[in-house]
Structures are given as C-alpha cells and as structure tokens.
Amino acid sequence: MRRLATVLAWAGLWLATAGPAVAVSPAAKEKVLTAASKNLIEIGLSYRGDQVTFFGVNPVPGADLVVRLTAAKEEDIKLSVKGRVGPFWMTVKQYEVSGVPFMYKIHAAKPLEEIIPPETARELELGYEAIRQKMKLHLLRGEAAADDADKVFQGLLKIKEEANLYNIVTDPRRLEVKEGKLFKHYFRFPPAATEGTYQVESFAFVNGELVGYGRDLIEIRKVGLEHLLTYTSQNHPVFFGIFSVLVAMGAGLGVGFIFKKGGHH
C-alpha cells in the first residue's frame, strides 16, 4: 500500500515538474545516462553500511555536474532542545520538523555557487540553504525563541552529518569526469540509512542553465533475521514480547544446564 502511494506520489511529482510552467524542470531536459553498481542494498546481520558506485555520460561534454542523493521519503522528526534548569541540562522544548529529507548528499566538482545561481539552487533544492528554506517547524512544547529556527537547523545538520546521512562534497577528486564526458563517483550508505527507496539524481548545467537530468533508484531493505525481528517487533508487538520472554527463559535455562551451577547468584 505504502509502496503504491510512493509510486503515485512520484508519478504526480513527475507530472508536476514536466509541465512547461516550471522554469527549470529536470524531467524536460536531455537525459543524463546513468547506471549504478547495484540497485538493491540488503541489511543482513553483518551490515555496516554499503557503497554504491555510479557511472554516467554527460550529455553536454564539459557541462558542470551536480549529483544529489536523497531518500524518497521525507521525514517528520521530533527534535528536543536542551536548556538549563537549575544546575541540570534537560529537554526544555520540542519541535516537530517537517519538509526535510531523511538523507541528503551532494557531489560536485566545484562549489555549488560557482555552478548555479541561488534561485536555481532553491528551485532544484540543491544545497543546505534550499533545505533550510523548505524546513517547517512546529513547536510541540516549551517556549519559542527568535533564534530557534537557526539553532534547530544547525542541530539537525550536525545530527545528520555525524550519522553520515548528510554531506556536501565539492571536490574534483570525488566526482571524476573523463574528458568532460564519462563520469564516475560513489555514495556511501551509512548503517543509519534505514529501509526505503533512495534516489540519485544527476544534474548537468551549462552557464547555470540546466541542460540534462538523470535518475537512479536504490532500494535498501532488511533481509533474513534482521527483517524478521524488525517486522515482528513493530507489527506484532504482543507476539514478539511473548516470544522474547520465552526465548530468554529458554536460553537462561539452557545455559544453566550447560554450566550446572547456573545463574548469577
């Protein structure tokens, strides 16, 4: 059901962006041919993140390339802001944050402001400033302060960057382009990148004008025991609770038999 909704949402988005009303519409441009070393990442027992290599052909040789990785889902998250209460630091207010991507990475050969004007960056949601403008804050509890939006956004960036879910790298070594045509780079998916669909979009610009666009989808999903435990715990909590207790008791008694003396006492 959710997958269907996602597909419909993407179709809607495509229709919306394909219309002539939008000044810079990625879908209307020439196709940037791309391919990924794999389109499915499986989270198994020994998962510790994964790396996917992407290849592409620049439609206009020499055009500036910007590659963006985002999660298909947008995230509604709750952020706690700590403050001083007497001698202690504790949560004093909470914000619901919406409109920000779960994951956001950009690779380009040079700084974004040297490639596109700020309006285009905002329109195509390229760069942190564009996310900041899209971010919506809703105070859940506590008292709002004037600099909260800034504080929350900086806090969010820090959390995401530490989890390696956000980063912007503008370095020619990170995005190799051979003779202005063939490009190759990789994205690292950290362990914190949970199940879901991720998209890697390649934008080609000439003099700040969008001339090409391409998109790859990467799917991450839990498999085997990881899938079973997560699915059961979240969807059948009563069964999972009873199961956990029984497994724990069984394991405890089994261990007791092995060591005979058993137990911690």
Next chain:
Amino acid sequence: MEIYLPIAGMSINFFLVIGIGGLVGFLSGLFGVGGGFLLTPLMMMIGIPPAVAAASDSCQIVAAASSGAFAHWRLGNVDFKLGLVILLGGITGGTIGVQLVKVLRAIGNFEFVMKVVYVIMLGLVGSAMFVESLRTIRRSRGAGFDSAAVAPSQPRLAQLFARLPLRMHFARSGLETSAIFPFSIGTIVGIMAALLGVGGGFIMVPAMIYIIGMPTIVAIGTDLFQIVITSANVTLQQAIVNRTVDLLLALILLAGSTIGAQFGALAGKRLKGEQIRILLAIIVLSLTVKLFLDLVLTPADLVSLAPAKGGGH
C-alpha cells in the same frame, strides 16, 4: 566484526557488546549481584538508545535470572507465598513504569529522569557499600578475625511493618507479617525495573533480609523467582508499549554474561568478601560520577533527536 542490531537500528562491534556482557557477568559472578544496574548505563555509553538499552536489558535479565531461579526452586529456597505478594507489587510497578517510560520519551526527558534516578540510586548503594566494606577491612585488621554479618538488622522497622494491617503467615520464611510492605517494595522495584532496566536484587535482597526479616538463602531464591516474572512482565510491556526490545542485543549480552559469570565466580573464591565489595563500590561510584557529570556539564549537542515511535525508528 560488526553486527547490525535491528531495533537499536545501528551497527556495532560484536566483541564490544559481548565483552561488556562478559564484564558485567564477571562482576555479577564475583559480587553475586544481578548486574542490570551496570549493564544499562554501559549500553548507553556505547551509543545504544536509552529506551532500547533498558528494555533489552530487562529481556537479558529474564534469561540470566531464570537459571538461578530454577536451581533455587529445586533446592526449596523459594517462598512462593511471599514471592507472590512481592510479585503483585512488581507487576503493578512494572506496568506503571512502562507507561512512565512512554510519557517521558514523548516529552523528551526519559534519558534525563533515568540518569537522575541512576545517580541517586548508584550513589546511595555505592557509598553504603564503600563505607561498609572499609569498616569491615579496618575491623578485620584490628581484631584479626570477624566475619559476622555487617549491616545491623533493623528490628524496630521490621516490628513496625509487622504491626500494619493485612497480616499473613509465610511458612517457608517462618514469618508472620503484614503484606503491605512486601507489596510496596515490589511496586518500587517494579517501577525501577522498567525505568532503569534492572532486576532490583540489590535493593530487594537487603530489604527482604533486614526489613522483612527473611532467612538469607530464602530471600535470594525468592528474589530470583520474582525477578524472572517481574522482568518478563517488563519485557512484554516494553515490547507492546514502546517496541524497544532488541532480542538480538539481549541474546549477545546473555552469551557474554554467562561466560563472564563463570570466571567471576572462580575469581570470587580467591578474593576476600570485603575486598570484592570495596572494588564494586569503586566501580559503582565512578559510574555515578560519570552520569552526574552528564547531567550538569554543558552537552556537546543541545539539539537531539526525539524518538517518534519505536526504537531506532
């Protein structure tokens, strides 16, 4: 070797987790305590979300206590009637505790409350143990030989509780006392079990011996019996209400702690009781200081992620 914990939603070094389980198991084998009160803070220190740490530790405690409880049951060391009264309290407390965790997580101060309770509890237990073992060491040096029980019994308190209404006869413990006290201590320990992910033996056993007046061996057997059921209740409730039980984490911890406990018990035979206790007191007190500093020092991150629902989701 990295292992991905499905509910905590993170990848962590397998040997680190099993090592911590082993360390806590070693200490619990050495000191004869459950070790849950050390496990939860250590889990948090290596980055497991606090709510997942507490819930998974409860699950691990079910496993760790059940083998001991079974052994004591076979030896006839369980006072089922008294255990049942404590249990009623424990289940009431555990259920209240899990709801408390839910509310505290929603307002974003679960970690704060948890640390405050830990600081108070570990501070009290650690200092009491430190003072007591220091006194014993001094006394044994002075008198040369004195292995008598250290903490003074509190007959006045025991008498006071015995006078309360709802008197019952507990045959196995050879006691005639009010059911109110065992029930209330069960409730308090139940709440702590949910909030902190502890079994509560380190509070329950002294209370049973010194306040209720039970024989030591029956106190330990009955305590283990009630821990299994109380922790099972907490695990079940956490799984249903907060969805934070990471079974994989619990099983790795169990494997570590079981092996550690065997070595701990061996090491325990070579050390004097008071030396062991002063060592444990120092460990507990340093943990207290660390947690206290967490509460008062300016945190590195003023903005943090609040769990919307579920463990790492």
